[in-house]
Amino acid sequence: xxxxxxxxxxxxxxxxxxxxxxxxxxxxxxxxxxxxxxxxxxxxxxxxxxxxxxxxxxxxxxxxxxxxxxxxxxxxxxxxxxxxxxxxxxxxxxxxxxxxxxxxxxxxxxxxxxxxxxxxxxxxxxxxxxxxxxxxxxxxxxxxxxxxxxxxxxxxxxxxxxxxxxxxxxxxxxxxxxxxxxxxxxxxxxxxxxxxxxxxxxxxxxxxxxxxxxxxxxxxxxxxxxxxxxxxxxxxxxxxxxxxxxxxxxxxxxxxxxxxxxxxxxxxxxxx
Amino acid sequence: xxxxxxxxxxxxxxxxxxxxxxxxxxxxxxxxxxxxxxxxxxxxxxxxxxxxxxxxxxxxxxxxxxxxxxxxxxxxxxxxxxxxxxxxxxxxxxxxxxxxxxxxxxxxxxxxxxxxxxxxxxxxxxxxxxxxxxxxxxxxxxxxxxxxxxxxxxxxxxxxxxxxxxxxxxxxxxxxxxxxxxxxxxxxxxxxxxxxxxxxxxxxxxxxxxxxxxxxxxxxxxxxxxxxxxxxxxxxxxxxxxxxxxxxxxxxxxxxxxxxxxxxxxxxxxxxxxxxxxxxxxxxxxxxxxxxxxxxxxxxxxxxxxxxxxxxxxxxxxxxxxxxxxxxxxxxxxxxxxxxxxxxxxxxxxxxxxxxxxxxxxxxxxxxxxxxxxxxxx
Amino acid sequence: xxxxxxxxxxxxxxxxxxxxxxxxxxxxxxxxxxxxxxxxxxxxxxxxxxxxxxxxxxxxxxxxxxxxxxxxxxxxxxxxxxxxxxxxxxxxxxxxxxxxxxxxxxxxxxxxxxxxxxxxxxxxxxxxxxxxxxxxxxxxxxxxxxxxxxxxxxxxxxxxxxxxxxxxxxxxxxxxxxxxxxxxxxxxxxxxxxxxxxxxxxxxxxxxxxxxxxxxxxxxxxxxxxxxxxxxxxxxxxxxxxxxxxxxxxxxxxxxxxxxxxxxxxxxxxxxxxxxxxxxxxxxxxxxxxxxxxxxxxx
Numbered sequence: 018x019x020x021x022x023x024x025x026x027x028x029x030x031x032x033x034x035x036x037x038x039x040x041x042x043x044x045x046x047x048x049x050x051x052x053x054x055x056x057x058x059x060x061x062x063x064x065x066x067x068x069x070x071x072x073x074x075x076x077x078x079x080x081x082x083x084x085x086x087x088x089x090x091x092x093x094x095x096x097x098x099x100x101x102x103x104x105x106x107x108x109x110x111x112x113x114x115x116x117x118x119x120x121x122x123x124x125x126x127x128x129x130x131x132x133x134x135x136x137x138x139x140x141x142x143x144x145x146x147x148x149x150x151x152x153x154x155x156x157x158x159x160x161x162x163x164x165x166x167x168x169x170x171x172x173x174x175x176x177x178x179x180x181x182x183x184x185x186x187x188x189x190x191x192x193x194x195x196x197x198x199x200x201x202x203x204x205x206x207x208x209x210x211x212x213x214x215x216x217x218x219x220x221x222x223x224x225x226x227x228x229x230x231x232x233x234x235x236x237x238x239x240x241x242x243x244x245x246x247x248x249x250x251x252x253x254x255x256x257x258x259x260x261x262x263x264x265x266x267x268x269x270x271x272x273x274x275x276x277x278x279x280x281x282x283x284x285x286x287x288x289x
Numbered sequence: 290x291x292x293x294x295x296x297x298x299x300x301x302x303x304x305x306x307x308x309x310x311x312x313x314x315x316x317x318x319x320x321x322x323x324x325x326x327x328x329x330x331x332x333x334x335x336x337x338x339x340x341x342x343x344x345x346x347x348x349x350x351x352x353x354x355x356x357x358x359x360x361x362x363x364x365x366x367x368x369x370x371x372x373x374x375x376x377x378x379x380x381x382x383x384x385x386x387x388x389x390x391x392x393x394x395x396x397x398x399x400x401x402x403x404x405x406x407x408x409x410x411x412x413x414x415x416x417x418x419x420x421x422x423x424x425x426x427x428x429x430x431x432x433x434x435x436x437x438x439x440x441x442x443x444x445x446x447x448x449x450x451x452x453x454x455x456x457x458x459x460x461x462x463x464x465x466x467x468x469x470x471x472x473x474x475x476x477x478x479x480x481x482x483x484x485x486x487x488x489x490x491x492x493x494x495x496x497x498x499x500x501x502x503x504x505x506x507x508x509x510x511x512x513x514x515x516x517x518x519x520x521x522x523x524x525x526x527x528x529x530x531x532x533x534x535x536x537x538x539x540x541x542x543x544x545x546x547x548x549x550x551x552x553x554x555x556x557x558x559x560x561x562x563x564x565x566x567x568x569x570x571x572x573x574x575x576x577x578x579x580x581x582x583x584x585x586x587x588x589x590x591x592x593x594x595x596x597x598x599x600x601x602x603x604x605x606x607x608x609x610x611x612x613x614x615x616x617x618x619x620x621x622x623x624x625x626x627x628x629x630x631x632x633x634x635x636x637x638x639x640x641x642x643x644x645x646x647x648x649x650x651x652x653x654x655x656x657x658x659x660x661x662x663x664x665x666x667x
Numbered sequence: 668x669x670x671x672x673x674x675x676x677x678x679x680x681x682x683x684x685x686x687x688x689x690x691x692x693x694x695x696x697x698x699x700x701x702x703x704x705x706x707x708x709x710x711x712x713x714x715x716x717x718x719x720x721x722x723x724x725x726x727x728x729x730x731x732x733x734x735x736x737x738x739x740x741x742x743x744x745x746x747x748x749x750x751x752x753x754x755x756x757x758x759x760x761x762x763x764x765x766x767x768x769x770x771x772x773x774x775x776x777x778x779x780x781x782x783x784x785x786x787x788x789x790x791x792x793x794x795x796x797x798x799x800x801x802x803x804x805x806x807x808x809x810x811x812x813x814x815x816x817x818x819x820x821x822x823x824x825x826x827x828x829x830x831x832x833x834x835x836x837x838x839x840x841x842x843x844x845x846x847x848x849x850x851x852x853x854x855x856x857x858x859x860x861x862x863x864x865x866x867x868x869x870x871x872x873x874x875x876x877x878x879x880x881x882x883x884x885x886x887x888x889x890x891x892x893x894x895x896x897x898x899x900x901x902x903x904x905x906x907x908x909x910x911x912x913x914x915x916x917x918x919x920x921x922x923x924x925x926x927x928x929x930x931x932x933x934x935x936x937x938x939x940x941x942x943x944x945x946x947x948x949x950x951x952x953x954x955x956x957x958x959x960x961x962x963x964x965x966x
Contacts, residue, residue: 031764045798057807061811132903163700194685223792244793248800
């Protein structure tokens with residue numbers, strides 16, 4: 018029994034240490050936002066002497082509100098497009114017996130392996146040729162395109178396991194193919210849809226490379242660019258940078274803690 | 290006009306030939322049960338009737354209308370699935386009324402039809418519940434109710450009772466019989482359970498390898514199977530078979546010998562459906578209930594009891610007859626099954642001599658076709 | 668001709684047409700923004716051209732030859748592999764340890780630990796990079812203070828400024844951000860192992876490490892393959908951490924393929940050369956993708 022206790026304490030210690038390692042930078046980020054430039058230089062590890070919101074104000078004035086609005090807009094629209102077109106396409110692919118469509122599915126799976134880094138040059142050329150450079154759609158369409166293959170693979174697996182009898186019953190009940198999808202399949206796919214939507218939303222909310230490439234006008238930048246902007250504007254003003262990062266990160270963390278069950282379930286489902 | 294007519298239906302799945310020129314006519318109000326081992330094509334046939342499978346060639350008529358290429362809902366059929374296929378996101382009432390809602394019927398009409406079906410099936414108090422709150426038997430009733438509200442020309446059942454436990458299955462068999470009597474609608478029922486087939490059908494269709502082997506009333510099929518497959522398929526425990534050959538043929542008697550036995554049996558030549566010549570291999574068959582204990586006239590089997598199942602009002606004995614082996618028995622071990630409608634005090638290894646009266650013996654030719662039906666007392 | 672075969676044909680045409688309509692939006696987006704650009708990249712890799720000049724000059728395979736004789740390309744490739752192997756060891760390794768402890772090792776507080784460790788997953792890599800840049804900062808950073816406190820000397824050029832250690836600092840940052848994801852993935856795999864299996868193993872005398880070895884590891888084999896491949900592909904595509912924290916420096920010491928492509932294409936204007944490196948990256952990614960398919964099918 019005693020040996021069991023020691024093992025148990027040891028295991029707690031291991032996870033506690035990593036948890037602490039994860040937590041400390043976050044805590045430190047928030048505290049740094051409340052400190053002054055001078056304080057942080059003289060005593061990097063100390064606590065703020067007074068809770069001043071000056072740094073937050075400096076950070077906020079770089080236009081974070083606008084970045085947040087842009088990010089929300091881009092994320093919502095992209096995720097909506099991804100879910101809508103992927104679910105319909107995955108359903109057709111999962112139900113077809115056509116060889117041509119099976120090949121199409123393999124093509125989509127293959128496109129999942131194409132890293133966005135390898136198409137930077139033509140992507141830039143296509144977007145600028147279409148005159149979409151510095152429009153939010155310049156980023157929404159590629160985001161949708163990069164989210165679709167993985168979402169199709171996810172939904173495809175889900176639809177393969179979806180009970181066929183329910184669809185057959187619906188067809189006997191008089192549903193057209195579209196009605197089978199809208200009245201029976203979609204209402205029963207809530208968990209898969211939520212899973213895919215959360216995953217894509219987290220990805221798009223944080224996406225940096227394509228935004229860097231395609232959004233140069235500061236009015237339409239998304240949050241990751243906005244944060245990089247902080248670094249550019251306040252090169253050694255760490256309190257302002259950390260205040261800005263806190264403004265962006267803390268709401269996300271709170272949202273995550275409130276809805277963590279869904280986040281975890283969504284991401285855990287990806288391994289299956 | 291037949292309620293359902295199928296002519297020369299063919300179905301290929303790639304290289305697999307699922308239905309081989311299948312034809313069948315079903316009259317208005319019949320309860321037809323299709324049975325056969327798995328993969329025999331019975332489910333494919335049912336699903337083709339429903340329109341859930343497209344057929345390679347052939348035609349399907351329902352009440353005289355050619356529905357071969359119609360959408361499922363245009364065919365006037367309703368189907369009850371093995372695992373119920375209830376919509377989990379709809380209440381019982383919504384499940385039952387869904388087809389009418391899709392068809393755009395007025396609300397009052399839907400409510401009335403659902404209430405009527407619920408009354409027939411005695412599930413009125415469950416109408417507001419969701420399927421997951423119901424037991425298996427209740428779910429199956431809802432699935433049947435959904436079929437009733439469609440008021441179809443033909444009901445299709447795809448092994449509807451196989452997910453239920455034994456007691457519920459017996460109860461639902463009775464209820465389905467009552468429902469059929471009440472509605473009087475044509476019903477086509479697929480099962481692999483020959484008890485369901487025997488108890489519910491007006492007519493049984495026995496299928497194997499995409500071919501209809503025989504159709505007929507349960508007792509006709511039981512008493513006069515057209516071949517050794519049908520003879521073995523209906524009845525539980527199944528018919529006992531023995532290998533033998535024709536010994537001699539005279540004008541009015543045919544004598545035969547049985548592998549492993551010195552006995553010579555004689556049957557009247559007029560019983561045989563076609564002529565045989567001496568030396569031809571044959572198979573003998575007898576039902577487990579046809580054997581009598583004790584010695585007498587007929588085939589004598591010196592059994593040693595190996596397994597005894599005492600069920601109270603009946604006794605099943607599986608016994609070993611030494612050199613005389615049964616072939617194609619359920620357990621594949623050469624033992625004979627014996628059924629006595631009374632209690633027998635027999636235990637393992639007891640010696641038990643039984644006699645099968647010559648009149649109770651079926652004969653099959655080398656092709657498996659029936660050569661002689663048992664002459665029954667009835 | 669009997670009308671029924673026309674009916675059958677019409678029915679099939681209707682289905683095919685509807686299929687086309689339903690697939691078109693997804694497929695055209697993927698085609699326009701993924702597949703077609705991949706093909707254009709391949710074509711572009713045989714030309715020289717710049718952002719501003721629209722003239723493409725045929726270059727044959729000279730862009731590829733240039734890559735293989737470019738020391739910075741090799742440094743980038745080497746760094747990608749350092750990050751791939753480093754990430755597998757740190758992220759999948761620590762993730763597995765954490766997941767195993769949370770699954771069966773401790774009775775209380777597992778949810779709290781899981782929430783904390785998973786938290787960085789929702790934080791953008793740019794934010795993560797900025798937080799860690801401050802930690803590594805030679806003037807205001809806490810790492811220097813801690814290292815000095817335990818009596819060691821911090822690197823003279825700074826944690827990110829020293830070309831010998833900067834790539835490892837990036838690796839630590841990536842582990843901080845990603846261990847939670849791997850942990851949750853593996854935890855889901857662990858929880859799908861039936862409890863009876865452990866009970867049966869206990870009756871057979873396997874407990875503790877033996878149970879881990881004979882029950883747990885085989886039970887999560889497939890999930891571990893998925894975790895390793897997700898990590899590998901993620902590490903191959905690494906960009907944000909490097910771009911924000913070091914910009915590929917000091918002196919290209921932390922350059923990876925992703926940042927080097929960006930540098931060549933958009934800072935130096937060598938788009939054809941960038942395309943050639945892109946194709947090399949794409950080929951590596953496709954090989955890994957096929958490996959993923961093969962391995963996960965076997966399971």
